[in-house]
Amino acid sequence: MKIAFTAPMKPLDHPVPSGDRTMGRLIVAALEKAGHNVITASSFRAWRKNGSEAEQAAIREAALEEAEHIVRNWTETGYRPDLFLTYHLYHKAPDWIGPALADRFGLPYAVIEASRAPKRQNGDWAIGFAAADAALARADAVAAIHRADAECLADVVPAERLSVLLPFLETAPFQSASHIAKPLAHSPLSLLAVGMMREGDKTRSYEVLAQALSLLKDRPWHLTIIGDGPNRDRILPLFPPERITWLGALPPEALPSHYASHDLLVWPAIREAFGLVFLEAQAAGIGVIAGDTFGVPDIVAHGKTGLLSAEGNADDFAANLLHVIDQPELADAMGQAARAHIAEHHTLSAGASRLTDFVDRACAHYANRTTRG
Missing domain, CATH: 3.40.50.2000 (Glycogen Phosphorylase B;)
Structure with missing residues (x-):
């Protein structure tokens, strides 16, 4: 046609x-x-x-x-x-x-x-x-x-x-990265956030994430942030510098290996239509902690490939993340389920x-x- x-x-x-x-x-x-x-x-x-x-x-x-x-x-x-x-x-x-x-x-x-x-x-x-x-x-x-x-x-x-x-999405690069051997999830849990640092909903998502992580400051975790933009100087100070690694904006071809080397994608998804990052992360074999926003429940199987919280609710988000931090083996189980979920439904x-x-x-x-x- x-x-x-x-x-x-x-x-x-x-x-x-x-x-x-x-x-x-x-x-x-x-x-x-x-x-x-x-x-x-x-x-x-x-x-x-x-x-x-x-x-x-x-x-x-x-x-x-x-x-x-x-x-x-x-x-x-x-x-x-x-x-x-x-x-x-x-x-x-x-x-x-x-x-x-x-x-x-x-x-x-x-x-x-x-x-x-x-x-x-x-x-x-x-x-x-x-x-x-x-x-x-x-x-x-x-x-x-x-x-x-x-x-x-x-x-x-x-x-x-x-x-x-x-x-x-085109799953091949993410599936290839997912087969790179990485240690089983362990303390401190390796978290990843991927999002542009622009005004509006993206900044609000970073703010909710920072608020949720502040509630877990006595728990072991480390956050890698991929993204840049005009609100960088407003966003990065929200997080304790000793517990984050900021990589800036990266080209698309660099993302699969970063997804695959982490334990969880964490993103509140304020006003996200569905969040392409959730497809990418799951294709790379990692589970997600996300906001229950618009189309996110259509691509993330709650309780299986990730855990969803009420949109914008930092307390709920922190509770879901705490559940996995205290049981790191859940991150591995969600990652395996996530890879299979994408391969079955979203190629x-x-x-x-x-x-x-x-x-x-x-x-x-x-x-x-x-x-x-």
Whole structure:
């Protein structure tokens, strides 16, 4: 199948790495693994941190101009995809391009990872909210990345067009690292946190982690931190310097060995959609202590591959971590279960199969809709 792709939240060629960019690239890689031909139709970025009616109107105009440019290009070259696919859609990152092209060329239109916040229906984000809702109404298939988003989308997307597409990753480098022999977990437990040091939810996650660890200062542990950003000077002093090792930001290829050499990933996951780090850590054979946030329970099996606590609750987080610190053998058991869990449910091959089913459903719905019309 020929698939035209766009990511209005964060284009695949955006220079700043993030979990969102990585997931977009993984979707394309999985589709190609399944034998589909994927082109990036546009790298237009609709996302804005702050909205206003004037700014949203200007973005809409620029997006529609981009759509017209693509129309001319496809018409001149004779290119016509079988489906238009958009990744990550919501009021701050609406998609005007995909629906316009799908309508112009008579294509099925599908959306992966959409969320909806009805409180944004009015105010500064009203234009973006309306555009996102219009795209969802046009979509022949919509996939949420986790059940919490699916529940919110159910108000506007009929059940026959809505599904949950569990996230996945390229497991090979993490599985290879997991086979490197390391000692069984022992005191002091070797903890790892991986997260960018930027304003907002990432900083809040570091704050909750620091608060939880302060409750365990009489217990043996050592924390390695991988990450950097504008809030570094605010975040690092939260932790006792003699009990942390800060490695800064590392390239993706360096991460598997660091995951595999630790006993546990610890991350509160404030407002995380699902947390790619949890997939990576489990694929590398380590369990996680995490916040029970949005899609995290969909990829971490509580009590088996990790322990989840109420989002933002440092006391709960500390209690879960204490449970493993006092019984280090639990870290090894969770790590073994984690590796098997990812291998069974979250590989690139599993993603390729789920994505093929998804785009096939979108095409079938479009065919049925147009036939009825």
